[in-house]
Amino acid sequence: MNTVTAHPSTRRGTELVLLIFAIAVVLLAYANVGLAVDGALPVDIIPMGIGFIAIAVTFHLVLRWKAAYADPTLLPIATLLNGLGLVMIRRLDLNSSATNGLLEGSALRQLIWSAVAVGAAITLLFVLPDHRRLRRYTFTFALAGIILLMMPLLPVIGRNINGNRIWIGLGPFSFQPSELAKIAVTIFFASYLVQTRDALSLVGKRVLGLPLPRARDLGPIIGAWLASLAVLVFESDLGTSLLFFGVFVAMIYIATERRSWIIIGLTMFLVGCYTAYLLFAHFRVRVTLWLDPFTQGLSDQVAKGLMGMASGGLTGTGLGQGHPEITYFANSDYIIASFGEELGLVGLMAILLLYGLFVERGLRTALAARDGFGKLLASGLAFSMALQCFVVIGGVTRVIPLTGLTTPFLAAGGSSLLANWIIVALLLRISDQARRPMFESSAMADEMTQVVKIR
DSSP: OOOOOOOOOOOHHHHHHHHHHHHHHHHHHHHHHHHHHHSSOOTTHHHHHHHHHHHHHHHHHHHHHHOTTSOSSHHHHHHHHHHHHHHHHHHHHTTSTTOOSGGGSHHHHHHHHHHHHHHHHHHHHHHOSOGGGGGGGHHHHHHHHHHHHHGGGSTTTEEEETTEEEEEEETTEEEOTHHHHHHHHHHHHHHHHHHHHHHHHOEEEEETTEEEEOGGGGHHHHHHHHHHHHHHHHHOOHHHHHHHHHHHHHHHHHHHOOHHHHHHHHHHHHHHHHHHHHHOHHHHHHHHHHHOTTOTTSOOHHHHHHHHHHHHTTTOSOTTSSOGGGSTTTTTTTHHHHHHHHHHHHHHHHHHHHHHHHHHHHHHHHHHOSSHHHHHHHHHHHHHHHHHHHHHHHHHTTSSOOOSOOOTTTSSOHHHHHHHHHHHHHHHHHHHHHHSOHHHHHHHHHHHOOOOOOO
């Protein structure tokens, strides 16, 4: 009797169609910016288009070769967001009289960083055929995360920019190591929680009907809380502090399915915020601007961002027809306000929908993963993306106080792009394992088995 083996579709054709659509939207937006600002097609649209298409298509071909069953929507979404950020950065370059071509502005650096980031993601797919190999280096990733977080405090390479000591630099080159630290720490959290979730799930006493963990099991969350406070105190980085602690609390809840961890985490977070408000002047300034962005004598960044988005209204002024350059850091921290002014509420909702789809595909990957480590890692990476978007966009729109994080894929900056494309590669690798037929996964696992000769 013959055995019939069914191969599920890899959906790479779907990915290619979505990728062509994403590239077409980016090139159309780029052409629209040139027509609106200069009245003619941008002279550099061909080299820029070729470079952008080469980056996206190369990644797609590598996926066909090295991760054929990976999720088909992650790459098009990341490509579209990356491309829209490139368009807005180029549009803001055109407002500077000193920049007339692609070679003279920030857009070229963003395009180069996009190529470097995608190259790093492709390299990761080659050197990491199975995400479970990361579990071998649990505490190595913990150490790497701590070192990356502490690097801005070093006397020679550490740099304090705009009141936050979160940068390292050598000559003209600067980098934000906390972007890579969040990945290393998320891998450590996933590996650690897989090993300890049974102990963390044990119930101690009940308080007001709420099952609380045993006192001796509170160590991990207290450690994460103290580490996030250290980032807040020594580097004045509220955004990274919030991101790290939030991701850990979310992952420990996913691992144990106990609501008590969320209540404990939120309580500790609020206590930390109130303490920081009492101790640090810069934190009080941000809270004051959150409550009243028009306070005299303080920064008018929040107010300008809000007025820019308000002038955009429902449908926006149109790409290239607003004045987003009036707001400080319009191509980095406030790029979402730039989009709000020129694309309006409708455009912002479309961008939020893209982020929502990305997070949803990450969580779907976590549900489909066949191993506990893959589930926790995918959910942690997806939640870190969601939390970062909430913190950044919430700060710009005055839902919460402003922090120092960047909008994933959109904002100018190499370290952010590099970290987010690595997250894409990790989710693609996990989804490839999750969607791959069982017999092929077993064959891959056998290849990883080492035969040890005893004679």
